[in-house]
Amino acid sequence: MDLLKVDQVFSDDERYMWRCLELAIQAAGRVAPNPMVGAVLVYQGCIIGEGYHQQSGGPHAEVNCLQSVPASQRHLISQSTLYVNLEPCAHYGKTPPCADLIVAHRIPRVVIGQVDPFPAVQGRGIARLQQAGVQVQVGVLEKQCGWLNRRFFTFHQHHRPYVILKWAQSRDGYLAPPNRQRMEISHPYTRYWVHRWRAEEAAILVGARTALHDNPRLNNRYWYAIAQPSASDTGRSVRMVIDPHLQVPGTHHIFDQSMPTWIFNFLESRQEGNTHWIRLQPNASVVEQVLAYAYANQLQSLIVEGGAATLKHFLDAGLWDEARVIYSSTLLGDGLPAPVLQHAQLLDEMPCGTDRICWYQHVRSQK
Ligand code: AOF
Ligand code: ZN
Numbered sequence: 502m503d504l505l506k507v508d509q510v511f512s513d514d515e516r517y518m519w520r521c522l523e524l525a526i527q528a529a530g531r532v533a534p535n536p537m538v539g540a541v542l543v544y545q546g547c548i549i550g551e552g553y554h555q556q557s558g559g560p561h562a563e564v565n566c567l568q569s570v571p572a573s574q575r576h577l578i579s580q581s582t583l584y585v586n587l588e589p590c591a592h593y594g595k596t597p598p599c600a601d602l603i604v605a606h607r608i609p610r611v612v613i614g615q616v617d618p619f620p621a622v623q624g625r626g627i628a629r630l631q632q633a634g635v636q637v638q639v640g641v642l643e644k645q646c647g648w649l650n651r652r653f654f655t656f657h658q659h660h661r662p663y664v665i666l667k668w669a670q671s672r673d674g675y676l677a678p679p680n681r682q683r684m685e686i687s688h689p690y691t692r693y694w695v696h697r698w699r700a701e702e703a704a705i706l707v708g709a710r711t712a713l714h715d716n717p718r719l720n721n722r723y724w725y726a727i728a729q730p731s732a733s734d735t736g737r738s739v740r741m742v743i744d745p746h747l748q749v750p751g752t753h754h755i756f757d758q759s760m761p762t763w764i765f766n767f768l769e770s771r772q773e774g775n776t777h778w779i780r781l782q783p784n785a786s787v788v789e790q791v792l793a794y795a796y797a798n799q800l801q802s803l804i805v806e807g808g809a810a811t812l813k814h815f816l817d818a819g820l821w822d823e824a825r826v827i828y829s830s831t832l833l834g835d836g837l838p839a840p841v842l843q844h845a846q847l848l849d850e851m852p853c854g855t856d857r858i859c860w861y862q863h864v865r866s867q868k
Contacts, residue, residue, distance in 0.1 A: 688854030
Protein backbone atom coordinates (compact mmCIF):
# COMPACT_ATOMS: atom_id res chain seq x y z
CA MET A 502 0.00 0.00 0.00
CA ASP A 503 1.49 3.29 -1.01
CA LEU A 504 0.99 5.57 1.94
CA LEU A 505 2.95 8.28 0.25
CA LYS A 506 0.97 8.34 -2.97
CA VAL A 507 0.97 11.97 -4.02
CA ASP A 508 -2.12 12.48 -6.14
CA GLN A 509 -3.30 15.92 -5.19
CA VAL A 510 -2.05 19.45 -4.90
CA PHE A 511 -0.71 20.20 -1.45
CA SER A 512 -0.37 23.37 0.52
CA ASP A 513 3.05 24.17 1.97
CA ASP A 514 1.96 22.93 5.40
CA GLU A 515 0.82 19.65 3.86
CA ARG A 516 4.06 19.20 1.95
CA TYR A 517 6.13 19.55 5.11
CA MET A 518 3.76 17.17 6.89
CA TRP A 519 4.36 14.62 4.11
CA ARG A 520 8.05 15.01 4.78
CA CYS A 521 7.38 14.24 8.47
CA LEU A 522 5.61 11.04 7.42
CA GLU A 523 8.45 10.07 5.08
CA LEU A 524 10.90 10.49 7.93
CA ALA A 525 8.66 8.76 10.48
CA ILE A 526 8.12 5.62 8.40
CA GLN A 527 11.85 4.94 8.35
CA ALA A 528 11.47 3.67 11.90
CA ALA A 529 8.85 1.07 10.92
CA GLY A 530 9.54 -2.07 12.91
CA ARG A 531 11.78 -0.42 15.48
CA VAL A 532 9.70 1.94 17.63
CA ALA A 533 6.76 -0.13 18.84
CA PRO A 534 4.97 0.28 21.18
CA ASN A 535 5.72 3.94 20.44
CA PRO A 536 4.28 5.62 17.36
CA MET A 537 6.29 6.54 14.28
CA VAL A 538 6.99 10.27 14.44
CA GLY A 539 8.89 12.63 12.14
CA ALA A 540 9.65 16.33 12.58
CA VAL A 541 10.78 19.06 10.20
CA LEU A 542 11.92 22.59 11.01
CA VAL A 543 11.32 25.20 8.31
CA TYR A 544 12.71 28.72 8.08
CA GLN A 545 11.23 30.84 5.30
CA GLY A 546 10.59 27.92 2.96
CA CYS A 547 13.88 26.13 3.71
CA ILE A 548 14.16 22.98 5.75
CA ILE A 549 16.89 23.65 8.31
CA GLY A 550 16.35 20.55 10.46
CA GLU A 551 14.86 17.07 10.21
CA GLY A 552 14.58 14.10 12.51
CA TYR A 553 12.50 11.13 13.51
CA HIS A 554 11.94 8.89 16.49
CA GLN A 555 14.30 6.04 15.64
CA GLN A 556 13.71 3.52 18.39
CA SER A 557 11.66 2.95 21.47
CA GLY A 558 13.43 4.52 24.44
CA GLY A 559 15.47 6.81 22.18
CA PRO A 560 15.10 10.57 21.63
CA HIS A 561 11.80 11.78 20.20
CA ALA A 562 11.51 13.21 16.70
CA GLU A 563 11.60 16.83 17.87
CA VAL A 564 14.87 16.30 19.75
CA ASN A 565 16.58 14.74 16.74
CA CYS A 566 15.20 17.44 14.47
CA LEU A 567 16.51 20.30 16.61
CA GLN A 568 19.87 18.60 17.04
CA SER A 569 20.24 18.31 13.28
CA VAL A 570 20.20 22.09 12.75
CA PRO A 571 23.74 23.18 11.77
CA ALA A 572 25.50 25.54 14.23
CA SER A 573 25.49 28.31 11.63
CA GLN A 574 21.67 28.20 11.47
CA ARG A 575 20.76 27.71 15.11
CA HIS A 576 19.90 31.39 15.50
CA LEU A 577 17.05 30.81 12.99
CA ILE A 578 15.27 28.25 15.19
CA SER A 579 13.35 30.95 17.06
CA GLN A 580 11.95 32.22 13.74
CA SER A 581 11.00 28.85 12.26
CA THR A 582 7.96 26.59 12.06
CA LEU A 583 8.14 23.06 13.46
CA TYR A 584 6.12 20.35 11.72
CA VAL A 585 5.41 17.09 13.50
CA ASN A 586 2.87 14.36 12.68
CA LEU A 587 1.99 13.72 16.34
CA GLU A 588 1.33 16.19 19.13
CA PRO A 589 4.58 16.91 21.03
CA CYS A 590 4.59 15.09 24.35
CA ALA A 591 4.04 16.77 27.69
CA HIS A 592 5.12 13.98 30.02
CA TYR A 593 8.35 12.75 31.55
CA GLY A 594 8.60 9.30 30.01
CA LYS A 595 11.87 7.80 28.87
CA THR A 596 12.76 11.33 27.73
CA PRO A 597 11.75 14.85 28.96
CA PRO A 598 8.68 16.59 27.42
CA CYS A 599 9.11 17.76 23.83
CA ALA A 600 6.62 20.59 24.43
CA ASP A 601 9.06 22.10 26.98
CA LEU A 602 11.93 21.75 24.52
CA ILE A 603 9.95 23.63 21.86
CA VAL A 604 9.11 26.41 24.33
CA ALA A 605 12.75 26.61 25.49
CA HIS A 606 13.84 27.09 21.86
CA ARG A 607 11.20 29.85 21.47
CA ILE A 608 9.79 28.29 18.29
CA PRO A 609 6.88 30.56 17.35
CA ARG A 610 4.71 28.15 15.32
CA VAL A 611 4.04 24.41 15.48
CA VAL A 612 2.00 22.45 12.93
CA ILE A 613 0.72 19.09 14.17
CA GLY A 614 -0.84 16.16 12.32
CA GLN A 615 -2.80 14.59 15.15
CA VAL A 616 -3.52 14.83 18.85
CA ASP A 617 -1.67 12.10 20.78
CA PRO A 618 -4.18 9.56 22.21
CA PHE A 619 -1.63 8.33 24.78
CA PRO A 620 -3.23 8.96 28.20
CA ALA A 621 -0.18 10.85 29.52
CA VAL A 622 -0.39 13.37 26.65
CA GLN A 623 -3.89 13.71 25.08
CA GLY A 624 -3.88 17.44 24.39
CA ARG A 625 -1.57 18.45 27.23
CA GLY A 626 1.31 19.03 24.81
CA ILE A 627 -0.82 21.40 22.74
CA ALA A 628 -2.07 23.19 25.86
CA ARG A 629 1.52 23.62 27.11
CA LEU A 630 2.57 25.18 23.80
CA GLN A 631 -0.42 27.49 23.65
CA GLN A 632 0.08 28.65 27.23
CA ALA A 633 3.60 29.67 26.27
CA GLY A 634 2.27 31.71 23.35
CA VAL A 635 3.21 29.30 20.56
CA GLN A 636 0.88 29.42 17.57
CA VAL A 637 -0.41 25.87 17.13
CA GLN A 638 -2.22 24.35 14.18
CA VAL A 639 -3.61 20.81 14.47
CA GLY A 640 -5.06 18.39 11.90
CA VAL A 641 -2.83 18.81 8.83
CA LEU A 642 -2.99 15.56 6.79
CA GLU A 643 -4.76 14.02 9.76
CA LYS A 644 -6.06 11.04 7.79
CA GLN A 645 -2.64 10.10 6.43
CA CYS A 646 -1.03 10.59 9.85
CA GLY A 647 -3.69 8.33 11.37
CA TRP A 648 -3.07 5.65 8.78
CA LEU A 649 0.65 5.57 9.49
CA ASN A 650 0.07 5.01 13.21
CA ARG A 651 -3.19 3.07 12.94
CA ARG A 652 -2.04 0.32 15.29
CA PHE A 653 -1.02 2.82 18.00
CA PHE A 654 -4.28 4.78 17.63
CA THR A 655 -6.55 1.72 17.68
CA PHE A 656 -4.75 0.42 20.75
CA HIS A 657 -5.17 3.64 22.74
CA GLN A 658 -8.59 4.68 21.46
CA HIS A 659 -10.39 1.33 21.39
CA HIS A 660 -8.35 -0.48 24.04
CA ARG A 661 -7.64 -3.46 21.83
CA PRO A 662 -5.08 -4.43 19.19
CA TYR A 663 -5.51 -3.42 15.55
CA VAL A 664 -7.00 -6.49 13.84
CA ILE A 665 -6.03 -7.61 10.33
CA LEU A 666 -7.88 -10.56 8.77
CA LYS A 667 -6.09 -12.52 6.09
CA TRP A 668 -7.19 -15.36 3.88
CA ALA A 669 -6.76 -16.83 0.41
CA GLN A 670 -9.74 -17.94 -1.62
CA SER A 671 -10.15 -19.85 -4.86
CA ARG A 672 -11.49 -18.20 -7.99
CA ASP A 673 -14.88 -19.74 -7.22
CA GLY A 674 -14.92 -18.50 -3.63
CA TYR A 675 -13.69 -21.42 -1.49
CA LEU A 676 -11.12 -21.41 1.29
CA ALA A 677 -10.32 -25.10 1.05
CA PRO A 678 -11.48 -28.26 -0.72
CA PRO A 679 -14.41 -30.18 0.83
CA ASN A 680 -12.37 -32.91 2.54
CA ARG A 681 -10.09 -30.33 4.27
CA GLN A 682 -6.99 -31.88 2.76
CA ARG A 683 -4.06 -29.51 2.93
CA MET A 684 -3.76 -27.67 -0.34
CA GLU A 685 -1.98 -24.49 -1.35
CA ILE A 686 -4.50 -22.57 -3.36
CA SER A 687 -2.48 -19.36 -3.58
CA HIS A 688 0.52 -18.70 -5.83
CA PRO A 689 3.92 -19.31 -4.12
CA TYR A 690 4.89 -15.63 -4.50
CA THR A 691 2.09 -14.59 -2.13
CA ARG A 692 3.99 -16.36 0.66
CA TYR A 693 6.55 -13.54 0.73
CA TRP A 694 3.76 -11.09 1.44
CA VAL A 695 2.23 -13.29 4.12
CA HIS A 696 5.54 -13.69 5.93
CA ARG A 697 6.12 -9.97 5.75
CA TRP A 698 2.69 -9.34 7.24
CA ARG A 699 3.52 -11.72 10.06
CA ALA A 700 6.75 -9.86 10.71
CA GLU A 701 4.91 -6.56 10.88
CA GLU A 702 2.35 -7.47 13.54
CA ALA A 703 2.67 -8.15 17.24
CA ALA A 704 0.64 -11.36 17.09
CA ILE A 705 -0.52 -14.03 14.64
CA LEU A 706 -3.68 -15.95 15.41
CA VAL A 707 -5.38 -19.09 14.07
CA GLY A 708 -8.22 -21.31 15.21
CA ALA A 709 -7.85 -24.88 16.43
CA ARG A 710 -8.89 -26.52 13.17
CA THR A 711 -6.30 -24.64 11.16
CA ALA A 712 -3.60 -25.40 13.75
CA LEU A 713 -4.62 -29.04 13.77
CA HIS A 714 -5.01 -29.69 10.03
CA ASP A 715 -2.41 -27.37 8.53
CA ASN A 716 0.17 -27.64 11.34
CA PRO A 717 1.50 -24.12 10.58
CA ARG A 718 4.64 -22.63 12.15
CA LEU A 719 3.15 -19.12 12.07
CA ASN A 720 6.58 -17.52 11.93
CA ASN A 721 8.34 -15.30 9.43
CA ARG A 722 10.91 -17.23 7.45
CA TYR A 723 11.74 -14.74 4.72
CA TRP A 724 12.13 -11.30 6.23
CA TYR A 725 15.00 -11.51 8.67
CA ALA A 726 15.82 -7.84 8.29
CA ILE A 727 12.48 -6.89 9.79
CA ALA A 728 12.55 -7.08 13.54
CA GLN A 729 9.85 -9.44 14.53
CA PRO A 730 7.49 -7.90 15.34
CA SER A 731 7.12 -4.20 14.64
CA ALA A 732 4.35 -3.65 17.07
CA SER A 733 5.17 -5.52 20.22
CA ASP A 734 7.01 -4.55 23.34
CA THR A 735 8.19 -8.09 23.88
CA GLY A 736 10.59 -7.95 20.97
CA ARG A 737 9.02 -10.97 19.29
CA SER A 738 5.65 -11.82 17.84
CA VAL A 739 3.29 -13.92 19.83
CA ARG A 740 1.50 -16.71 18.05
CA MET A 741 -1.98 -17.42 19.31
CA VAL A 742 -4.30 -20.35 18.88
CA ILE A 743 -7.93 -20.48 19.93
CA ASP A 744 -8.23 -24.14 20.90
CA PRO A 745 -11.25 -24.36 23.25
CA HIS A 746 -10.93 -28.09 24.01
CA LEU A 747 -7.16 -28.46 23.62
CA GLN A 748 -7.29 -30.62 20.54
CA VAL A 749 -3.96 -29.67 18.95
CA PRO A 750 -1.35 -32.32 19.87
CA GLY A 751 1.88 -31.31 21.62
CA THR A 752 3.92 -32.58 18.65
CA HIS A 753 2.56 -29.82 16.36
CA HIS A 754 4.83 -26.92 15.31
CA ILE A 755 3.06 -24.38 17.50
CA PHE A 756 4.51 -26.14 20.55
CA ASP A 757 8.12 -26.02 19.34
CA GLN A 758 8.98 -23.26 21.89
CA SER A 759 10.59 -21.15 19.13
CA MET A 760 8.44 -18.15 19.99
CA PRO A 761 5.95 -17.08 22.67
CA THR A 762 2.73 -19.02 22.12
CA TRP A 763 -0.63 -18.46 23.75
CA ILE A 764 -3.29 -21.16 23.68
CA PHE A 765 -6.73 -19.77 24.51
CA ASN A 766 -8.97 -22.52 25.86
CA PHE A 767 -11.78 -23.39 28.24
CA LEU A 768 -9.88 -25.93 30.32
CA GLU A 769 -6.74 -24.63 31.98
CA SER A 770 -4.30 -21.83 32.77
CA ARG A 771 -0.65 -22.77 32.96
CA GLN A 772 2.76 -22.11 31.50
CA GLU A 773 5.51 -24.31 30.10
CA GLY A 774 8.55 -22.38 28.88
CA ASN A 775 7.36 -20.08 26.11
CA THR A 776 3.90 -21.62 25.90
CA HIS A 777 1.02 -20.20 27.91
CA TRP A 778 -2.41 -21.70 28.25
CA ILE A 779 -5.01 -19.03 28.97
CA ARG A 780 -8.35 -20.12 30.30
CA LEU A 781 -11.35 -18.26 28.88
CA GLN A 782 -14.70 -17.62 30.56
CA PRO A 783 -17.28 -19.93 28.96
CA ASN A 784 -20.15 -17.44 28.89
CA ALA A 785 -18.44 -14.45 27.28
CA SER A 786 -17.32 -13.65 23.75
CA VAL A 787 -14.12 -15.52 22.87
CA VAL A 788 -13.00 -12.81 20.45
CA GLU A 789 -13.48 -10.08 23.04
CA GLN A 790 -11.58 -12.05 25.67
CA VAL A 791 -8.68 -12.71 23.32
CA LEU A 792 -8.46 -9.04 22.40
CA ALA A 793 -8.74 -7.93 26.02
CA TYR A 794 -5.90 -10.28 26.99
CA ALA A 795 -3.76 -9.03 24.11
CA TYR A 796 -4.47 -5.42 25.12
CA ALA A 797 -3.55 -6.11 28.74
CA ASN A 798 -0.26 -7.53 27.45
CA GLN A 799 0.48 -4.45 25.32
CA LEU A 800 0.08 -6.11 21.92
CA GLN A 801 -0.89 -3.38 19.48
CA SER A 802 -1.78 -5.54 16.49
CA LEU A 803 -2.92 -8.97 15.47
CA ILE A 804 -3.17 -10.79 12.13
CA VAL A 805 -5.82 -13.50 11.96
CA GLU A 806 -4.91 -16.19 9.44
CA GLY A 807 -7.96 -18.43 9.66
CA GLY A 808 -9.69 -20.66 9.48
CA ALA A 809 -13.19 -19.99 8.26
CA ALA A 810 -14.87 -20.20 11.68
CA THR A 811 -12.29 -17.99 13.40
CA LEU A 812 -12.43 -15.36 10.67
CA LYS A 813 -16.22 -15.40 10.88
CA HIS A 814 -16.14 -14.81 14.65
CA PHE A 815 -14.09 -11.63 14.13
CA LEU A 816 -16.27 -10.52 11.22
CA ASP A 817 -19.54 -11.18 13.07
CA ALA A 818 -18.30 -9.29 16.12
CA GLY A 819 -17.29 -6.38 13.86
CA LEU A 820 -13.89 -6.56 15.57
CA TRP A 821 -11.59 -6.09 12.62
CA ASP A 822 -9.87 -3.13 10.98
CA GLU A 823 -8.31 -4.40 7.79
CA ALA A 824 -8.72 -7.46 5.56
CA ARG A 825 -6.14 -8.75 3.11
CA VAL A 826 -7.60 -11.23 0.68
CA ILE A 827 -5.60 -13.26 -1.79
CA TYR A 828 -7.78 -14.10 -4.79
CA SER A 829 -6.25 -17.19 -6.29
CA SER A 830 -6.61 -18.27 -9.90
CA THR A 831 -7.22 -21.88 -8.78
CA LEU A 832 -10.69 -23.36 -9.21
CA LEU A 833 -11.90 -25.78 -6.52
CA GLY A 834 -15.46 -26.52 -7.67
CA ASP A 835 -16.64 -27.19 -4.12
CA GLY A 836 -15.44 -26.78 -0.54
CA LEU A 837 -15.46 -24.52 2.47
CA PRO A 838 -16.96 -21.14 1.49
CA ALA A 839 -14.75 -18.07 2.00
CA PRO A 840 -15.92 -15.41 4.49
CA VAL A 841 -18.06 -12.58 3.19
CA LEU A 842 -16.82 -9.07 3.79
CA GLN A 843 -19.30 -6.40 4.81
CA HIS A 844 -18.69 -2.71 5.43
CA ALA A 845 -15.41 -3.06 3.60
CA GLN A 846 -13.78 -0.45 1.42
CA LEU A 847 -11.19 -1.53 -1.13
CA LEU A 848 -7.99 0.39 -0.41
CA ASP A 849 -5.58 -1.11 -2.85
CA GLU A 850 -4.97 -4.13 -5.03
CA MET A 851 -2.05 -5.64 -6.84
CA PRO A 852 -1.21 -8.73 -8.87
CA CYS A 853 1.05 -11.34 -7.27
CA GLY A 854 2.11 -14.27 -9.44
CA THR A 855 -1.14 -15.53 -10.94
CA ASP A 856 -3.13 -14.20 -7.97
CA ARG A 857 -4.46 -10.80 -6.94
CA ILE A 858 -4.11 -9.35 -3.45
CA CYS A 859 -6.76 -6.91 -2.21
CA TRP A 860 -6.52 -4.68 0.83
CA TYR A 861 -9.77 -3.63 2.50
CA GLN A 862 -10.51 -1.30 5.36
CA HIS A 863 -13.44 -1.75 7.73
CA VAL A 864 -15.77 1.19 7.33
CA ARG A 865 -17.75 1.74 10.49
CA SER A 866 -21.08 3.48 10.42
CA GLN A 867 -20.98 6.89 12.10
CA LYS A 868 -22.87 6.68 15.37
C1 AOF B 1 6.72 13.02 20.79
N1 AOF B 1 7.64 12.79 19.81
O1 AOF B 1 8.81 11.44 18.53
C2 AOF B 1 7.23 10.47 19.94
C3 AOF B 1 6.23 10.71 20.90
O2 AOF B 1 8.37 6.00 26.16
P1 AOF B 1 8.58 7.44 25.82
O3 AOF B 1 9.01 8.27 26.97
O4 AOF B 1 9.43 7.61 24.60
O5 AOF B 1 7.13 8.03 25.46
C4 AOF B 1 6.37 7.40 24.54
C5 AOF B 1 5.13 8.19 24.28
O6 AOF B 1 5.47 9.48 23.78
C6 AOF B 1 4.28 7.55 23.20
O7 AOF B 1 3.31 6.65 23.73
C7 AOF B 1 3.61 8.74 22.55
O8 AOF B 1 2.53 9.17 23.32
C8 AOF B 1 4.72 9.79 22.63
N2 AOF B 1 5.57 9.68 21.43
N3 AOF B 1 5.99 11.98 21.27
O9 AOF B 1 6.54 14.14 21.22
C9 AOF B 1 7.93 11.58 19.39
N4 AOF B 1 7.55 9.21 19.55
ZN1 ZN C 1 8.27 13.86 22.99
